[in-house]
Amino acid sequence: MFTYLVRRLIYVLPVAVGVSIICFLLVHIAPGDPLTAIMPVDATAEEQAAMRSAYGLDKPLPVQYAIWIGKAAMGDLGKSIATGRPVADEVFTAVRNSLLLAFSASVIAFPIGLFLGFLAGYFRDTIFDRLVTAIAITGVSVPNYWLGIVLVIIFSVQLGWLPSMGAGPGGSGEWTWDYAHVRHLILPAVTLAVVPIGIVARTVRALVGDIFSMDFVQALYAKGLRHGDVLRHVVRNAAPTALSVMGLQLGYLLGGSILIETVFNWPGSGFLLSNAIFQRDLPLLQGTILILSLFFVGMNLIVDVAQAAIDPRIKRS
């Protein structure tokens, strides 16, 4: 198991390097000059050139990449062009807020998804199964930013129960676990949970339905096991796949919440990213994408290792 872990860690390295190159290139391929956003319109050519060399933008791309990645490895992602603050600090705060939102959404979504999916798979081809399938398809298909707006209209505007903006009272960036802050978390977390509920429910339904129709389930009954014991076997068989789906969903939630964070003004990585895009804040954009991508790579690693740990069919040696 340990050698497997080490080998998987080594495999991650080239992936991480590839991801960083793509992050870097994507940002440079995107149209628009980052300087136009911060320079006065009437800046002279000399002033522009000075600014360009100050940010290292006058050097060839490979050199820029080498400098950037070298510093990034030391924890320095440069300074934000728009705010002048260190990118690492901005990304750190934002990612922490996004993680909070992603985990909260997972805590809502995974138990509901697992529960609905398991029951639908168990009662396959019954009315309950069709109901769950309908819920799952709706959850996956409804645009979640639209749903977010609808929830804001109902619960914030009409009923006035919950706040609709920010991560705390007065738009403060500092998170604490108190009622005033948690109130801000509810709407975005619920909105974000809808898609993973659908995906987890659908996957688990298919999984459990397939396992129940396998020969070994009949063989378990044939050797005299009670219903509860058979369910335990089914759960154990379904666990590795269910776990990997949930792990990947958590990764998606972290990076894919841009729209939700924008709708709710949640100061997370998605919010930061969309600001960085609109302000052509190159270092901030690169840094945020890099950190999010590495999180996703890391999540995949965790899922693979966890799967190998609980599924004997995956070769560990």
Next chain:
Amino acid sequence: MTETPLVEFNALKVRFKGERTVHAINGLSLSMQQGETLGLLGESGSGKSVTLKTLLRLLPPRRSEIEGSVRVNGTDITTLSGRALSAYRGREVSMVFQEPALALDPVYTIGDQIAETVMRHKGIGRHAAMDVALDMLTRVRIPSPERRLKNYPHEMSGGMRQRAMIALALACRPKLLLADEPTTALDATVQIQILLLLRELQREFGMGVIFVTHDIGVAVEVSDRIAVMYAGNIVETGTTRDVIKNPRHPYTRGLLAANLHGAVKGERLDAIPGSPPALEELPSACSFAPRCAFARPQCLSGLPPVTDLGDGHSVACVLEHPAFDERSREALPV
């Protein structure tokens, strides 16, 4: 007979409901003595596997209807449920499945899977149950059984898996073992080893065995008696010797002829023309008549009578009935 029969089917009918109704078993009656090995022979779809699954009550309860009675050691098992049913399964009667790769749980070790059933039925602890599992693996002659106990099914070869499956089925010393084509999925050389092992264990434990197969050679090899199934019923039954040497039902004769043994190269192989009926309706006449070279008008007008030929040899065919008279053909409308 004074001894309670091990198994007694009495006019068993099994019907599957759903989009299409299928009459899988149609009035099957058969009895089997303690310690006997019965070869259940027939084509795919003749109801062999359904018969076995009925014995273990493995048919989906919502979609199947069972009529008639099935007694195992005198108890009607068609009415068992809940605790009594799970106490019966695996302890009184257990089953070796056709495809051990699919019938073993892929994420539990072999040892765990055997120990689990022993713990359930014998009420002993995990440690003692593991000892039983080890003993069983030794009995089915799996090499280095201590190590295999910790193996997962995918870490074993096909023959080894089937041995493990047999060890699992016999761990609680059932009085009846159901073997559903246990050698079909295996290599020819491994097939013979598994057959010999089953026969040896059957003698050692003195249990009854119902051995389902479509291979006459296999049936002859292992069984004391043979029952030939067609379209959800038994068309002929008797001692292996009687059925092979003196087959009376045209279907049995056809099966014996449709065999590669002794075939001459270049000559056309014998085969039974046509295919088995779909059984969407309850048969009201001889199901084999449409494919039978000896069919008479009577065959299509009613169910064939069962004739006892003595010595436990019986056949369900008009031609063998004492009342049958060739001249009666003229008397009947064609």
